[in-house]
Amino acid sequence: MALITNIDPQQDLIESTEGIYLVDAGAGTGKTYSIVNRYKNIIDKNVDPENILLVTFTVNAANQMKQRIIKILSEKIDVFKLLEAPVMTFHSFCSLIVKKYGVSSPSYLGLKNYLPANFDIIENSEFESEMFRKFYMSFTDRHRNIYENIFYILQKESDNILKIIKKLCSLGIYPEDRKWSKDAHDLLKGDYEAYSALFDDLNKPEASMKGGEKFNKLKNRFTSALRDKLYPDLDEEKIFDEKRVNSDIKDEIFFDDLQEEYISFLKDIYIEYLEFLLDRNQINFEFMVMFAYLTLLKNEKVREKLQFDYVMIDEFQDTDEIQFKLIMLLCRNLNNKINLCVVGDWKQGIYGFRNTKIENITQFGNSLSLYKDELNQDETRIKYDVTDFKKITFENNYRSSYKILEFSRETLFVKGSAQEEVDSEIIEINFKEPLKEKFNFDEFAEIEFYQAVDKSDEYQLVLKKISELLNEKEKYKIRVYNKATFEIIEERPVKYSDICVLSRNKKFCLELQREAIKAGIPANYGGGLEIFSSEQGIIVLAWLRLLSDERDIQGWIPVLEMDGYTYPEIKGLFEKISENGIRLIPDIPESAAKFLKHLKSIRNNLLGIVEEILGKYNFNDAIGNKIISIINSWNKNDLISLNELIRIIDRSKNSEHKIGTGENTDAVLMQTIHASKGMEYPVVILSNVNNHNFPVFRQDSGSIYFHEISGVRSKKFFAHKNEYYFMFDNWKSDLIRSICKKNNYDEDRRLLYVAATRAMQYLFFTAYSPSSFMTSLSERTGKEIIGNFDYEIISNKPIPDKTVTKIKLPGKIAKSKKFLSPHSLMELAPDVEPEYGLPEPEDVEQPFQFNKSRFEFGKIVHEAANKIANGLEINSDIEEINRIKKFIGYLNANELKPEIDFLYPEGDKVIRGTIDLLAFYDDRIEIIDYKTDRSRKYEDKYRIQLGIYKKVIEKIYKGKKVICRIYYVRLDETVELS
């Protein structure tokens, strides 16, 4: 007997068709190949295609899968049969279930509505947001008597509430018969045991390097919240021990009387939103999956009809809880066994914001058992054994150089912040060693870290690197393999299209692309053109705005620009009319007025209006048509109003609804990491690895939140204070939050992993303010960050819609120098009162109104002033802002430069600061500083501050006369300093 052991995991999977399999298929391990061949293998056993379910999570992947299946099976099986086979995305499969069997599925929740098969799926999140807002407004009207306080607290939080409803939905939590089941209710109350364990762990004493005890994690986390918030009922003595948080408060903060009210509120809004959508024959993705799930869960006959002998799930790391349960219900029980194969890579799970649950794959076995129990609670639905499953791990990589494979594993251990402690043990267990390379790239592989000075310098750095890659033809070469025979086809110089620049966010990509085009480097943005940012989209929005308010300058600018007006001309047109402070309709061209009148005459036909606008400019192109079809889909049955449409378009500008730009020239691709998933490129430049950008910290803003451990919590409450009824910050729920929230850089680490594993040969990192990801990677791999610090920096903050001006200061700044702020210099001055900068007594009372941080007012005024000086239109009810508007209007300067950040070397120190406004005149430069003080008593100190600004400006503009002025906004007084 021949002893043949099959050691290739890939082959193992293809041949093992019976039983439960968890396949860990890392990046570039030939996952699609294996799935398709396994599918073929099952077919070879004479299984009918309609008995094999194969689902993935993207339309592209599903199409690709189907095509390849047809390709290898078309000789054996009828193509039409294959075309009809259930190989599709998860969502289209759910849609099929609901359409075929789900007409009365709302009844499972005790709702009277039906879900007819012709329902509309809401695909655009901005659109849904707007629909929900509308619904929420009527909901508050109907329930004001019961939830008065909640509505006051959650007035503007419809987005946040919608998010919570969707999260509950993807966890399989829904109200039945207009109440929460006991289990659902328990989940909404939170998990005290888990909370308690976390509390104790975070509140452990923290050993100090000096031998004693230092502030522990919990105390540290909470003290930072104390800075920006005011907790009127907080007794610091009571909640803090010297170095820790007082454990006595553990129970006090968890058991909260207000919680029940919120739980009940969520139930009502959940049900009524469902009814709202169903009344309109609409549904969102989350509810569609839920109804598919309910259809299977509650109806045994349908379940039997729908079950498959073979189930394969691709991209399993992208499933959420209800989806996994639904998958379990779809497996046909065959002698207490099922044939289920889930394929995925936990290291590439990057859709947490869509409520995917990474534990589905990282703790597959536990999840199976847990979900089986839950599904069988009231009725035995899952009869098969879930304890017997086999794990297959793919080890061979058919994409990258060894250097990259080795390096990419390191990305999973990297720190997200300097303080973070990564649990490396878990990673060591689940990812013991780098994947094995199948293609050898020898010396044509490299990884480097680069540092720029500032953002615009980073753009230039990336572009310089791109040129270098193309020009240094001996150093950089692309080795092309025949992927079937493993032979080298050619070694050739780098082309633009070999290069992909990745960024954590879109903004950086888009700006970089603009810079690249300017520099003559062909570049495409990977997401396609954003349709409402196109010329067509902008002009449609502009006219809609004018239709709503013909004084809207934001509407007039694009319209008049299309008519050939220049920006200063348009500004002039508006300045004339705003002199006396009342905004009037400007003196506009007759043709525009006529067209506007025409649009008004067909006011109630939104689609017709859009068609007219596009027709006026002859935009009868692909983009124009797409705009019409999108607006048509939103406006079915005339559901939305003009102002709603304006808001949706405005919010859609930088997001969904892309149109392929049809580019296939040789160009560099620039895209987000999310968009790059599944792709591979010979050269990858991961840019924008900057603090705050990558990793980003997701913050759950909003006054209500839900977390599995904390349950439903409100961050605000009402109470009496000084005879008035005020809204306060709730320190208890803030503290619970800081306990329950994990350090969630895990997902960003996986994003880093995804980014690194896109590269085949060359991988470069760039940043101007390297985040912990970059410094930590540099440390782990021993690779230096290459940078040039002999720069002088002085630059403006980027202003939206305005180009950034940049000025250079003489003198060099060394990396290790100490920084000083003008304020700290002021404090060093002899006559400085210690309370400088603190709010005056009357200011302290203010924040009790609405969670405004103490310095918010000054911030708002400065921000507004910055925008005004940049020529942006500001409409504000705040008197001080209108005063600044006037003030700037009277300046009559040749040029205004607001918010100039400077670094000014002096001796061994560097002074760092921001100048509010520079006004340039023929004979002088004025430095202007806004103050929101209620008196002039600190003027002497400000003299020091402005004195420093003066020195800086005199150094840049040698020989110019420089004058310093303070504008006291509250006093409406200008003072020239001598």
Added chain:
DNA sequence: ATCGGTAGGGTTTTT
């Protein structure tokens, strides 16, 4: 070198 306090700055991804 380490710790606590303080100040300032920026804020995402999309089936």
Added chain:
DNA sequence: CCCTACCGAT
């Protein structure tokens, strides 16, 4: 809301 960097004290 959270991170980094600075400052002063030890």
